Every structure is written in structure tokens, then in C-alpha cells.
Amino acid sequence: MDLKEYLETSAAQVDAALDGFLPSAKQRPAKIHEAMRYSLFAGGKRLRPVLALAAAEACGGEIELAMPAACAVELMHTYSLVHDDLPCMDDDDLRRGRPTCHKVFGEGMAVLTGDALLTEAFLILSETAPTARYPLSAFIAEFAITGGSTKLIGGQVLDLEGEGRELKKAELVRIHEAKTAALLTSSLRLGAMSANATPAKLDAVTDFGYHLGLAFQVIDDILDVTQTTEVLGKTAGKDEAVAKATYPAILGLDKARKEAARLTKKAMESLEPLGGKGSRLREIAAYLLDREY
Template structure:
């Protein structure tokens, strides 16, 4: 199976699982459930859940066992996007080529949608079958730490406070380690945990996740400058408009691309102990470096 076929197959499997896990759109109170589904099924690459599933496979596990955490990370990711798009945050009208949640359902309902999605993520995560090395509490602690004030939310705080300021490269890396890289890493770690990964395997995959997340964010910053709103599915040039610290703003486009390639090499190096079992993770890392949207 080619990488394109693999991504399409896994994405469809994740969508089917999300559809089964989430409350139906007409379940009362219907507005919140419709808004949750609108946000979840607005498109997207399903990158985080696919990485979760691929990491499970790399450690000798299976897709079925890794599906609850895979869905949980996607739902938590979507909650963060719903809140990031709010007028009091990044104030964006488009997400994945469609009007953002608050443009369709109003600001108050969008806040509640994000809250509901965050809570739903942990309800689904709690359905993960414990592995020998990892009890149920380990999965909850992993995702809670990633979504909390020292990582995902903390990164957003640093991002907001950095607008209009001249940040150093080190400060920018810290923001993206806390946001993009943290959630990618947690997605990978959760998948590995369902496969009862050893401590060394988990350490190697954590190194992979951090480097992959930073490479992904560099390319995201580059695309915000070089691609159109139609291609991106979100408002292009938004980072520059609000004077947000980005890799191109600090390093320029050419050095940013080199930085992404460097992070990708670091990610690939971390997978060496896994041999052929991590082939899908390697392919995904190489694909993300070359992506154009």
C-alpha cells in the first residue's frame, strides 16, 4: 500500500470511529452536538490520530487498541482550533476551507463547543484498554499534561504575549515545542503505550515527535507566507498581519526551509532503532516536509 493509500485508509477509519464515539447531531441539546460534529468533520489531514496508529504499529501493536487515544487527540486538537479561532484569540473566519465554528454558531456556542470537545476527548480516552506497562491513569495523565498550562495552553499564552514583539529563535522554538510539537509527540506516545512500548522505545518516539512537530510548524509558517487562502483553507498571511513571531519572520524563507529539513533529519534519526516497523512514520515525516498545504 502506498503512503497516499495508507493515509486515506487510516483517515477513513478514524472518521468512522469519531462518528461512532461522538453524540449524534440530533441528540439533545442538539445545537452543541451539531456544532461539535461541524468542527470535527470540517476536513483536515487527521495527522495526529494517524501518527498515533502508526506509532502503535511501529511498537508491534494494533490499530484497534490505539483507536480510542487516536480519536481523543484529534478531538482535543479540534477543541484547540475552535478556541484559537475565536475573536478574542486569533480571530479567524476560515478553518479547513469552511467558516469557523463561531461564525456559524456564535461566539458563546463556540466556547461551549470547545469545552465539550475537550471533555469528550477524555471520555473517549478512558475507553483505552490498559497495557501491561501502562494503566488507564497513564493515558489520562499523558494527554492532560499535554493539554495543560505548561504545554498546549502555555504555548498559546506565550504566542499571544509574543504578538508585536521581536522574539528570539529560542523563544519561538519554546512556543512551538509547547503547542504543535507537544501534541504530535503525545499522539505518538499514546499509540506506542497501547502497544506496551518499552521505556527506550517511548524515549526514541518522544525525540521523533518533538523534531517532527517543529519541522511541521516551520513548514506551516512558510506556507502561511507562500500560499493562498484557497490552498490553505484558512486565512493566508494572518501571522504577518498580527505581527506574530514565525520562522520566516525571524530567519527568512530559505533558512526556514533548511531548518525544517534539519528537524526532519533529527526525526528520522530517532527512528533507527525500530527498523522496518517504523517505515510508515518515516514516510509521513518525509511527506510533511514536502507538503504544499
């Protein structure tokens, strides 16, 4: 299977699983279930769950066993977007090419929709089958720490605090580690854990995720400058408009591109302990770097 086909097939499998896990849109109260599905089924690329599934395969596991974790990370990602888009946070009107949750359902409902997606994520994750090396508590702790006040949420706090002020590169890296790299890394780790990965393999996907996550965010920052709103599906040029610190703003476009390539290369090198089984993850890293051209 070539990469494009693999990505499409995996995303479709994730969509089907999410549809099965989530309460139906008819369940009462209907409005919250509509809003959850509106935010979740908006044509996302499902990068994080696909990474979870690919990491499971790379560690010799099966994608079915990684599916609850894969769905959980997508729910956590979506909840964080719904809350980050709120008027009291980044105030965005457009996401994945459609009006944001609060534009359609109102602010109060958007807060509750994010809350519900986050809560549902833990419910789904609790269906993970423990392995010899990893009890369920390891999955829940991994996921909760990643989503918590020192990582995903902490990164958004730093982001809010940094708006409109000049950041040094080290500060920017810290935000990206917390906001982006942490959840990408955790997606890979949870997938590997579902495959009962050895410590050496778990370390390998962890290093891969860290560098891939930073590369991903650098590329995202570049695309915000170089692409149109139509292509992005979210408001282009937003970072500059709110004087947000980004890689292109701090380093310039050219150096930012080089930084993305350097990080991607480091990510690929991290996969060595996986041998030939790491090739799909390497392909995904190369593909993400190529997004910008």
C-alpha cells in the same frame, strides 16, 4: 500499501471511529452536537490520530487498541482550534476551508463547543485498554499534561503574549514546542503506549515527535507566506498581517526551509530503535516536509 493510500485509509478509519464515539447530532441539545460535528468533520487530514495509529503499529501493536487515543488527540486538536479562532484570541474567520465555529454558531456556543470536545476527548480516552506497562492513569496523565497549562494551553498563552512584539528564535521554539510539538509527540506516545511499547521504543517515538513537531510548525509558517487562502483552507498571510513571530520572519524563507529539512532528518534518525518497523513513520515525516513544494 503506498503512503497516499495508507494516509487515506487511516483517516477514514479515524473518521468512522469518531462518528461512532461522538453523540449524534440529534441528541439534545441539538445545537451543541451539531457544532461539535461541524468543527470535527471539516475535512481535516487527521495527522495526529494517523500518527497515533502508525506509532502503535511501529511498536508491534494493533490499530484498534490505539483508536480511542487517536480519536482523543483529534478532539483535543479540534477544541484548541475552535478556541484559538475566537475573536478574543486569534480572531480567525476561516478554518479547514469553512467559516469558523463562532462565525456559524456564535461566540458563546463556540466556547461551549470547545469545552465539550475537550471533555469528550477524556471520555473516549477512558475506553483505552490498559497494558502491562501502562495503566489507564498513565494515558490520562500523559494526555492531560500535554493539553495543560504548561504545554498546549501554555503555548497559546505565550503566543498571545508575543503578538506584535519581536521574538528571539529561542522564544519561538518554546512556543512551537508547547503549541505543536507537544500534541504531535503525545499522539505518538499514546499510540505506542497502547501497544505496550518498551521504554526504548517509547523514547524513540518521543524524540521523533519532538523534531517532527518543530519541523511541522516551521513548514506551517512557510506555507502561511507562500500559499493562498484557498490552498490552505485558512486565512493566508495572517501571521504577517498581525506581525506574528514566525520562522520565515525571523530567519528568512530560505533558512527556514533548511531548518525544516534539518529537523525532519533528526526526526527520522530518532526512529533507529524501531528498525524496519519505523519505515511508515519515516515516510510520513518525508511527506510532511514535501508539503511546501
